[in-house]
């Protein structure tokens with residue numbers, strides 16, 4: 001499990017350095033990067049005007065959807081983004097929960113945290129904080145967050161149940177989970193599943209929709225909804241020829 005996490009960390013450290021030097025994400029093995037779509041998967045879910053207002057571009061997203069729209073955030077709320085990367089969803093959320101609210105991002109990769117803090121300074125956002133930590137041990141108190149969002153990250157965790165339990169722990173009763181992620185639609189061959197590159201590229205760590213739903217329910221959430229938004233076959237989204245199919249999906253749930 002630590003090997004997977006270390007290979008994911010190394011991959012996103014490299015990506016952060018490339019982005020901070022003005023390079024583009026992504027090659028085919030990076031979440032959100034694919035020859036099949038122009039820009040990140042789910043780029044159309046973002047308002048380019050809103051991103052431009054922050055002085056950023058869609059290049060700052062390594063996601064596969066827009067959980068900030070999914071969650072319908074309100075002023076005064078506390079939001080936590082699991083695996084915040086370059087910080088785009090945190091900075092957008094900070095605007096949506098203002099005045100009075102706060103947006104946190106958590107990420108394990110120092111280079112991504114540095115990039116997120118640069119983007120925060122460029123955007124002039126004050127009610128956002130990027131924390132170093134792992135999703136399996138979130139450095140926040142129980143019942144301290146109104147909404148947990150995440151964009152194309154939970155598939156990267158070897159122990160998805162542990163991540164979802166942590167999300168449940170930090171949410172207040174009545175809190176919401178709004179996640180954009182990749183899921184498996186048709187089984188992937190074992191060679192793909194066991195390749196660390198494919199894991200770090202949001203392919204090999206995907207699980208079937210029903211397994212995802214079961215993990216969310218198993219963490220204690222209710223009102224679980226999984227909506228598949230776009231399916232990718234071999235040759236798309238970093239999938240090698242002859243492999244199965246994966247898809248981007250929105251997952252919503254509530255803490256009773």
Ligand SMILES: C[S@@+](CC[C@H](N)C(=O)[O-])C[C@H]1O[C@@H](n2cnc3c(N)ncnc32)[C@H](O)[C@@H]1O
Nearest residue numbers: 012031061062063083085107108109134135151
């Ligand atoms: C595919 S990128 C997505 C970044 C961001 N959510 C976005 O949409 O642009 C995955 C990010 O999650 C972080 N990450 C992956 N697994 C993690 C874990 N177990 N704990 C903390 N951070 C993790 C990586 O460092 C990376 O920045």
